[in-house]
Amino acid sequence: MTGNDGLDREKLMEIDTALLELLDSRAAVTGPVEKRVDNAEYYSRLLAEYEGAYDTAFIQALLEGLTDASSKQADAEEPPPLLVSRAHQSADTIVRIGEAEIGGDEPAHIFGPCSVESYSQVAEVASDLKRKGLKMIRGGAFKPRTSPYDFQGLGKEGLEILLEIKKAHGLAVVSEIVAPEHVNLAEAHLDAFQIGARNMQNFELLKAVGRSSKPVILKRGMSATIEEFLYAAEYILAEGNGNVVFCERGIRTYEKSTRNTLDISAVPLLKQASHLPVLVDVTHSTGRKEIMADCAKAALAAGADGIMAEVHPDPATALSDRAQQMSLEEFDKFHLSII
Numbered sequence: 001m002t003g004n005d006g007l008d009r010e011k012l013m014e015i016d017t018a019l020l021e022l023l024d025s026r027a028a029v030t031g032p033v034e035k036r037v038d039n040a041e042y043y044s045r046l047l048a049e050y051e052g053a054y055d056t057a058f059i060q061a062l063l064e065g066l067t068d069a070s071s072k073q074a075d076a077e078e079p080p081p082l083l084v085s086r087a088h089q090s091a092d093t094i095v096r097i098g099e100a101e102i103g104g105d106e107p108a109h110i111f112g113p114c115s116v117e118s119y120s121q122v123a124e125v126a127s128d129l130k131r132k133g134l135k136m137i138r139g140g141a142f143k144p145r146t147s148p149y150d151f152q153g154l155g156k157e158g159l160e161i162l163l164e165i166k167k168a169h170g171l172a173v174v175s176e177i178v179a180p181e182h183v184n185l186a187e188a189h190l191d192a193f194q195i196g197a198r199n200m201q202n203f204e205l206l207k208a209v210g211r212s213s214k215p216v217i218l219k220r221g222m223s224a225t226i227e228e229f230l231y232a233a234e235y236i237l238a239e240g241n242g243n244v245v246f247c248e249r250g251i252r253t254y255e256k257s258t259r260n261t262l263d264i265s266a267v268p269l270l271k272q273a274s275h276l277p278v279l280v281d282v283t284h285s286t287g288r289k290e291i292m293a294d295c296a297k298a299a300l301a302a303g304a305d306g307i308m309a310e311v312h313p314d315p316a317t318a319l320s321d322r323a324q325q326m327s328l329e330e331f332d333k334f335h336l337s338i339i
Ligand code: PEP
Pocket: 114, 140, 144, 176, 195, 196, 197, 198, 219, 249, 281, 284
């Protein structure tokens, strides 16, 4: 049917419908890879023989517009999988800390005092760990305390003590850092950085450890979802450091009978979503020594790659987390029941 303007709308509709169908088949071919073809060469080949009704510059602009639209749409529809995800890497990552392997066939545990208080205090625990055949020790030099008036850790001196312990006892040493400017200093003293629950979303700190090649034990924020936990690890991987270990350490709930609520479901969920290893801290999650062994067994049964727990030669005099650190005697029993 020809309109007032002299156009045959029916015919036009038929042609434009066919054009839309052609565009769809074109999109099915190009998809997200179109950006990467050598377009200049392609257009000159395509338009070399063209003698149609339109200017070649217009045709080229039209096709470039289609390219942009289809690649933008592809980007919006399909973000690349996260580096932490199983979709990116299906095989389990094994993180090596000194001689220990976290994420391999055998569980790898990290025990040690809450805070580094003195050489002899850490050395006493180190000798015990060594006797038990363990390969790593932990101890806080920078302590993120709730009250500014509580013991804040020995700082650099604490790191120096840990380095001495490493040399004397042959154990790999792990300690928390709380600021990006600690990375250089700690790199020279430690075998792995710990990022504490309070800093799980300290993105500048995550990026700073991401630029290092030292392994990172990343603890779950006390109010962090699994998704946020995965994204926090992604910050580290995105900077180039793939040696990240998740550590579930309990989350805040209404329950008061434990210090935090140990989220056992986090273990299989993290293992399913990510190729990175998973540890479970039974000290800060439960805060109760009498249930730590049972919770550790549950964590291992759920697929955890190892346990973290605090041990102190004389918990009653500890400068932090006095009530929840195991004595060497308590630790003996605990250790026997989880191996
Ligand atoms: C710790 O492991 O010493 C610690 C402070 O734990 P969190 O960051 O899980 O509270």
